[in-house]
Structure formats: structure tokens, C-alpha cells
Amino acid sequence: xxxxxxxxxxxxxxxxxxxASVDLQEYFRPxxxxxxxxxxxxxxxxxxxxxxxxxxxxxxxxLWPPRxxxxxxxxxxxxxxLGAAAVAVGLSVTVGVVELPLAIWRHERSVDFGLANQALxxxxxxxxxxTAVSAVYAGVAGLLAMAIIRRFPRNWWLPGAGLxxxxxxxxxxxxxxxxxxxxxxxxxVRGELRAEVTRLADRAGVDVGEVYRVDASRRTNAINAYVGxxxxxxxxxxxxxxIDDHDPAEVRSVVAHELAHVHYDDLPKGLLWVALVAPAGMxxxxxxxxxxARGGLGGPGRPGPAALPAVVLxxxxxxxxxxxxxxxxxxxxxxxxxxxxxxxxxDPRAAIALDRSLALRNLSDPDPPWLYRTLFSTHPPTVxxxxxxxxxxxxxxxxxxxxxxxx
Ligand SMILES: [Zn+2]
Numbered sequence: 001x002x003x004x005x006x007x008x009x010x011x012x013x014x015x016x017x018x019x020a021s022v023d024l025q026e027y028f029r030p031x032x033x034x035x036x037x038x039x040x041x042x043x044x045x046x047x048x049x050x051x052x053x054x055x056x057x058x059x060x061x062x063l064w065p066p067r068x069x070x071x072x073x074x075x076x077x078x079x080x081x082l083g084a085a086a087v088a089v090g091l092s093v094t095v096g097v098v099e100l101p102l103a104i105w106r107h108e109r110s111v112d113f114g115l116a117n118q119a120l121x122x123x124x125x126x127x128x129x130x131t132a133v134s135a136v137y138a139g140v141a142g143l144l145a146m147a148i149i150r151r152f153p154r155n156w157w158l159p160g161a162g163l164x165x166x167x168x169x170x171x172x173x174x175x176x177x178x179x180x181x182x183x184x185x186x187x188x189v190r191g192e193l194r195a196e197v198t199r200l201a202d203r204a205g206v207d208v209g210e211v212y213r214v215d216a217s218r219r220t221n222a223i224n225a226y227v228g229x230x231x232x233x234x235x236x237x238x239x240x241x242x243i244d245d246h247d248p249a250e251v252r253s254v255v256a257h258e259l260a261h262v263h264y265d266d267l268p269k270g271l272l273w274v275a276l277v278a279p280a281g282m283x284x285x286x287x288x289x290x291x292x293a294r295g296g297l298g299g300p301g302r303p304g305p306a307a308l309p310a311v312v313l314x315x316x317x318x319x320x321x322x323x324x325x326x327x328x329x330x331x332x333x334x335x336x337x338x339x340x341x342x343x344x345x346x347d348p349r350a351a352i353a354l355d356r357s358l359a360l361r362n363l364s365d366p367d368p369p370w371l372y373r374t375l376f377s378t379h380p381p382t383v384x385x386x387x388x389x390x391x392x393x394x395x396x397x398x399x400x401x402x403x404x405x406x407x
Contacts, residue, residue, distance in 0.1 A: 001280070002276065002277045002279070002280030002281065003277050003280075003281075003322050003325035003326065004325065005276075006273050006276035006277050006329075007273070007325065007326070007328050007329045009276070010269055010272065010273055010276075010329055011328075011329060011332055012264070012332050012333060012335075012336040015336050015339055015340060016332070016335055016336055016339055017335070017338070017339040017342070017388045017391050017392055018391060019380075019384045019385075019386075019387025019388050019390075019391055020387045020388075020390035020391040020394065021387060022383050022384075022386045022387045022390060024366050024367060024382075024383055027352075027356055027366075027386060028356070028359070028360070028366065032360060033366070035113070035363070036359070036363050036364060036365050036366065037365060038113075039109065039113045039115070039363045040363065040364065040365040040368070042109065043106060043109060043110075044368075044372060046102050046105055046106045046109075047106065049102055050099040050102040050103065050106075051320075053098055053099055053102065054095045054096075054098060054099050055316065055317075055320075057094060057095055057098045058091065058095055058309070058312060058313050058316055059313060061091065061094070061309045061313075062292050062293075062309035062310045062312070062313040063292060063310075063313075065309065070306075072087075072090075073087065073305060073306040073308075073309070074306065076304070076305040076306070077304040077305055077306055080146055080150060080302075080304045080305055081143050081146055081147055082143070083146075083304070083305040084142045084143055084145065084146030084304075084305040084308055085139040085140070085142045085143040085146075086139075086142075086305075087142060087305045087308045087309070088138040088139055088141060088142020088143070088145075088308060088312070089135045089138055089139045089142070091138065091142075091308070091309060091312055092131075092134050092135050092137075092138035092139075093131060093134075093135055096130075096131045096134060097131070100127070103127065104120070104123075107120070107123050108120070110220075113363055114221060115220065115221055115222060115362070115363050116219060116220050116221075117217075117219065117220065117221055118218070118219040118220070122219070123219070126183060126219070129182055129183065130183075133179055133182065137167075137171070140167075141163075141167060142305075142308060144163055145160065145163065145308070145311065146304075146305060146308065148160055148163060149303050149307070149311070150302045150303060150304075153302060153303055155286075156286060157279070157282040157283045157285065157286040158279060158282070160282040160285070160286070161278035161279040161281070161282040161283075162278075164274070164278045164281075164282060165271070165274055165275045165278050168271055168274050169230070169271055172228070172229065172230050172267065172271065173229060173230055173231065173233055174233070175228060175229065175233075176228040176229040176233050176235055176237075177229070177233050180214075180228070180237075184214045184215055184216065184218070185214070185215045186212040186213070186214050186237065187212060187213050187214075187215075188210055188211065188212055188213075189211040189212065189213050189238065189243075192248075193211075193243065193248075193251065194211060196248070196251075196252060196255070197211050197236070197255050197259075200252065200255055200256055200259055200344060200345075201259055201262075203344060204256075204259045204260070204262070204263045204340075204344055205263065206259055206262040206263045207262075208234075208235075208236055208259065208262055209229070209233075209234035209235045209236070209262075210235045210236075211235065211236045211237075211238070211255075212235055212236070212237045212238070213237075213238055213239075213240050213243055214237050214238070214239060214240065215240055216239040216240055216241055217239070217240050217241050217244075220241070221241060221361060222239070222241065222361055222362045223239050223241045223242040223245075223246070223357065223358060223361045223362065224239050224242065224358075224362070225237060225238040225239060225242060225254045225255070225257070225258050226258065227258050227261045227262060227266070227267060228267075229267075230267060230268060230271075234262070234267075236255065236258045236259070236262070238251070238254065238255070238258075241361070242254060246354070246357065247350065247353070249345075249347055249349075249350035249353075250350050250353055250354040250357065252345055252347070252350065253341055253345055253347065253350045253351045253354045254354060256340070256341035256344040256345045257337045257338060257340075257341040258337075259340075259341075259344070260336065260337035260338075260340035260341055260344070261333075261337055263340065264333070264336065264337070264340070266333050266337070269333075270329075270330075270333075273326060273329060277322055277326075281318050281319070281322055282318075284314070284318050285311065285314040285315050285318050286314070287314075288310075288313070288314030288317060288318065289307070289310045289311040289313070289314040289315075290310075292310035292313055292314060293307050293310035324375045324376065327374075327375070327376065327377060327378055330378040330379070331377060331378065331379060331380050334378065334379045334380060335380050335384070335388070338351070338380070338385055338388045339388060339392075342388065342389065342392040343392075346396070348389040348390070348392045348393040348396070349389075349393070351388075351389040351392075352386050352389040352390070352393075355382055355385045355386045355389065356382075356386070358382070359382040364382060365381075366381060366382035366383050366386075367381050367382070367383040368381055
């Protein structure tokens with residue numbers, strides 16, 4: 001209910017375009033559609049299987065821990081806070097590693113289809129780095145969570161919600177300056193593109209922060225751009241693949257979309273959504289954890305690290321469900337950014353060409369199955385995004401015919 005209310009509160013209502021209905025056959029050849037369906041079909045199943053496997057592992061560790069795990073949890077109880085950090089690191093690494101075979105399979109398929117261009121060796125190095133970063137976050141979160149649970153054994157959900165929000169804000173803040181550079185090189189955009197970005201940003205009335213070009217081409221042929229960071233670390237990042245292989249008008253469309261996110265403060269509002277949902281979410285986490293841990297969290301006395309797997313399982317279940325709920329907001333926010341970009345550039349042809357290229361280069365399914373899209377898609381499907389461009393174009397044509405049409 002909290003997620004529904006927060007979503008209703010933050011859901012964009014204005015500045016949206018009703019998408020025209022689009023026949024994908026007009027934009028993609030049958031073999032292109034078939035190739036995307038081939039790739040995404042199994043890729044989706046492998047992704048879901050990975051989530052299920054990680055979830056099941058977590059459930060086993062929390063509900064039916066094997067004897068050596070129980071012994072390790074007991075040892076961790078001797079120094080509760082450091083023990084909790086160690087247990088959290090152990091859980092994070094275990095859950096990541098059980099999924100590794102499926103992740104390798106997904107990666108190999110990406111290479112086979114020409115999406116990824118990274119050999120398995122360097123990919124595994126990336127995987128190890130990502131696992132290490134997650135482990136650091138998990139360790140810090142585990143320690144702080146244990147401190148809060150021990151200090152407020154009955155009502156840790158409330159300070160816990162504060163912790164969740166604080167961690168989310170810190171993660172968004174440090175991600176671009178501490179984490180992203182571990183994986184890629186970022187170079188400030190200069191020259192004509194920088195001037196173009198500045199012109200668009202002035203028209204959008206936003207302060208973009210810095211604009212970076214990232215060497216995404218070292219591991220993928222996909223194209224993308226994103227807004228990251230908050231405050232001093234706010235930035236727009238554009239993939240080198242996109243800048244190098246596309247018409248300037250299409251790059252302008254991407255930049256305009258990202259500027260829309262800055263214009264509407266979509267990232268801070270995303271954090272606000274988390275803050276609104278966190279108290280109810282953590283309340284549910286506490287109730288689930290108490291049930292999973294049977295007999296309360298860790299028996300008599302103050303709860304210790306042995307209770308942590310139950311807390312993490314509760315947290316994983318709740319955040320998975322909330323993530324699906326949050327995607328409703330995300331899709332609408334993305335639709336509004338598309339509409340804003342169309343108005344800012346007044347170039348629907350470039351926007352449509354970009355949507356097409358995004359789908360082709362990224363091998364996305366332009367029209368994913370309804371249930372999958374509803375639960376997991378953060379963006380509207382390609383068929384809708386092209387529909388925004390077509391609808392905008394029709395409206396502008398009608399305006400011109402009726403003698404108006406001041407952009
Ligand atoms: Zn976006």
C-alpha cells in the first residue's frame with residue numbers, strides 16, 4: 001500500500017504523450033524481430049532462474065542452515081558487530097557466486113549474438129570486482145543493521161528505514177566517483193557536442209553538472225546514456241558507442257532525454273520514493289524476519305549475527321516486490337522524459353531513429369510479454385517509444401496545417 005501511495009503521489013500526470021499505435025513491421029525487418037526474440041527469450045528465463053536460485057540459497061541459509069553454517073553463525077556471535085559484517089559479506093558473496101554459472105551462460109549468449117564483446121577472462125575480472133563492491137556495501141550495511149537491531153530489538157524497523165534511505169543516498173552520491181571508475185574510464189565531453197549539450201541545457205533551464213563520455217565499447221556494442229549522482233557528483237554520461245556511431249541529431253535526442261531527468265529532478269524524486277516506502281517496507285521486513293527466525297531473532301538476550309540471514313531474506317523479498325512496484329513509476333517517468341525530449345529537440349524523426357537503433361543495437365525485444373514488462377521493465381517498450389515520436393510528429397503536422405506551429 002505504501003508503494004502504491006508513494007507511486008500515486010510521484011506519478012507524472014502532465015507532459016505525457018499518448019503513444020500512437022505502431023506496426024513494428026514498418027520499423028524492423030522480420031529477421032531483426034526474430035533475432036531479438038531469440039536472444040531475449042532465453043535471456044529472460046536465465047535472468048529469472050538466477051533470481052530464483054539466489055533467493056532459494058538465501059532461504060536455505062536463513063530457514064534451514066546446514067550445520068557448518070550454524071557453527072559459523074554462532075562463532076560470529078562472539079563479536080556481534082564485526083560478526084554481523086562478516087555474515088553479511090558471506091551472504092552477499094554466496095548469493096552472487098551461486099548465480100555465476102547462469103551469469104556466464106547469459107554472457108556467452110550475449111557474445112554469440114554480438115551484443116557483448118568481452119572475453120570470458122576480463123568478464124570474470126569484472127564479476128569479481130562487482131562482487132567485491134557488493135561485499136563492501138553488504139559488510140557496512142550488516143554492521144549498521146546489527147547495531148540498530150541490538151539497540152532497538154523491538155522496533156528496529158523505524159531506524160532501519162532511516163538506514164535504508166541513508167545508504168541509498170550515499171550509494172547514488174558515491175557511485176559515479178568511487179564505483180563506476182573501477183569499471184570504466186570517463187572523459188569529459190568537449191568540443192561541438194559539449195556546446196550542443198550546453199545549448200540544450202540552457203533551453204531546458206537546467207544545470208547539467210558535467211557531461212562524460214564513457215568507454216563502454218570495451219565490453220559492449222550496446223548504446224546508452226544515463227544521469228547519475230546527486231549534488232556535486234551529478235552528471236550526464238553518454239556511451240562512446242552512441243557518440244561515435246550515430247548522427248548528431250540522434251545524440252541530441254539522447255542528451256535531451258537525459259536533460260529531462262535533470263529538469264524534473266527524477267533522481268532525487270526516486271530517492272524520495274524510497275524514503276516514503278522505506279518505513280512500511282522495513283516494518284514488513286521486521287515482521288518477516290521474526291517469523292523466519294522462529295522464536296524471535298536469535299533466542300533469549302539481544303539478537304546477534306545468527307539472526308542476520310532471516311533479516312536479509314525478509315529484506316530481499318520485500319525489496320524485490322517493491323522494485324516491481326517502483327517500475328510502474330519508473331516507466332511513467334521515462335515516458336515523460338521522452339515527451340520532454342521531443343518538445344526540446346522538435347525532431348521526432350531523430351527520436352524514432354534513435355529508438356530503432358537502441359532496440360537493434362541492444363537486441364531488446366521491442367514488445368516484451370505483458371507480464372514480464374509489467375513486473376520488470378524500467379522503460380516503456382520500444383513499440384511505445386516509437387509511438388510517442390509518431391504521435392508528436394502527427395500533432396506538429398496538424399498544428400502546421402492549422403497555421404500555428406511555433407515550436
Ligand atoms: Zn531515462
